[in-house]
Amino acid sequence: MTATTVTRAERDTFAARVHARAVRRVARYVGSVTLVIGAVFWGIFLVVTVAVPLIVRQAGGVMGGGAMTGAEYAAPWFALSLGTIALATVVVPHLAAGGTRRSMFVGALVAALVAGVAYGVAAMLLLLVERSLFGALGWEWEQLGSGLDAGDAWLVVSGAGTAIGVAVYMLVGMAAQATYRTNGVWRGTALLLPGLALLVLVDHATRSGAFADALGGLGLVGDQPAGAGLLLALVVLALAAAWLWWQLRVLRLRPTR
């Protein structure tokens, strides 16, 4: 290793290269955590989706809707938890290893989008499996969960809704982790509210999830065209990304001794 004087151009090239490497590393770490553990999650729901109707059939019963709806409810919260844990694990080593908050954000965003797409595809596959199984058992199948008016495109709309919802929940989970680090317990808890609002909004936009049920139960929402719902969900996704960046950009690692 021979130390040299560096020109401005060399400096800029170096900075761009290390930024790209840092983004890839965060995306790989957070993405692999959510995909590997997510595979277990979806594997369990695949077993449940297939086993529950067979058990009910064996007992002589008939199901009105499948078990897959449980996955649709649980997947976003699962992603939120994984996002929180993954960021908690990686954020300090990332900064200590020379990464910036910006590279942390971009890598986390990429990971959230990849996880969203992967979970969305998994949800579509499970829906197809469940519908086929119901058909084979001679039962009538009805999709529970998403309330977007999608017609023949119900499968794609369901998958897209799940993908966007999962990505939003994951980004909000990571933002909550960053918020607590910077602001401590009390302010950090208060700052959960904007994130919570984003969760309510995306559930409302996709007409799926616990918050959509709660709003529907209060009679506050009606049917919504799929296009409008997904468009609104994408806007919420952008807001969730902005919220994560807002929290990461001010992240300070205070001396703890």
Added chain:
Amino acid sequence: MTPAPFGARLDDVVVRFGAQRRLTADGTAVKDEAGTALDGVTLDLRPGVITGVLGRNGAGKSTLLTLLAAFNRPTEGTVRVGAGDLLEDPWENPWVTANVQLVRESGDLMDDERVSETFKYYADLRPYWDADLAERLLDTFEVNPRKKPTALSRGKRSAVGATIGLAARAPLTILDEVYLGMDAPTRYAFYDEILADYAEHPRTILLSSHLVEEVERLFEDVVVLHRGKVLLAETAEEMQARGFSLTGPVAAVESLAGGRRELHRQRLGATVQVTLEGAPDGDTAAAARAAGVELGSLPLQDLFVRLTQPQQADGTSGAEVRR
């Protein structure tokens, strides 16, 4: 391409923290008090030397060091880090952060992953990471890389941090009390590794430690912080010229000491060692030799204690005396 060793400049830097209650990794709530960690710090850190950053608990050492690595940013003032004329704000600056390695006492490891996973992360981000050195140091410090940090003793965890600091080969390497928990043989092995690697791969090293006697031999420059301010920032040579020690029979030493200001005194039977302010003149040196009194250099620890002790007999603080 490895840039030249990095230096740094701080101008009128103030860092204030608000009170904060936070949760630790084990789930307990800890309250960090509000306060001013740094109060108008102006300081030049020379590139290419080992600088000791000293101060009592709460003096602002860790806060100062975190500014250089962009863990934090100042409330007021400016921080610039870089090589040659390219001194830049480190905050969100990948050129600077990739060339600055701060290792804190905690080691900043992935607690839920094996040590080897943390090292892979550092290897991917650190442009000059030396995997062979990392492996050899872990072997030297007897750390099993397949263990998770939570399964390591405090000393082993510190050794992992020390390994990261050296293997990163960053042009500015900052080691903030990384020795904590290490036993004496490990600490001395660590100091030897610092010197050996520094000689082979010159860079700037900032070393913060409370074990002043152990590490002073490493220092080329010394910065002493006290209550958020810089008390002293100079070369080790200049610092040593601030005083000297006399060791020998009590009567002879008392005679030679004369009316000089005494920084420290230690007596063992008929022998006494006193540390005195100022430089010995030729007459004193000759008289010391004639009287069988050993003339020694100023122990940094004595000066440090004197500078930072809360109250002198005359009612002034060590800092006021110095200034």
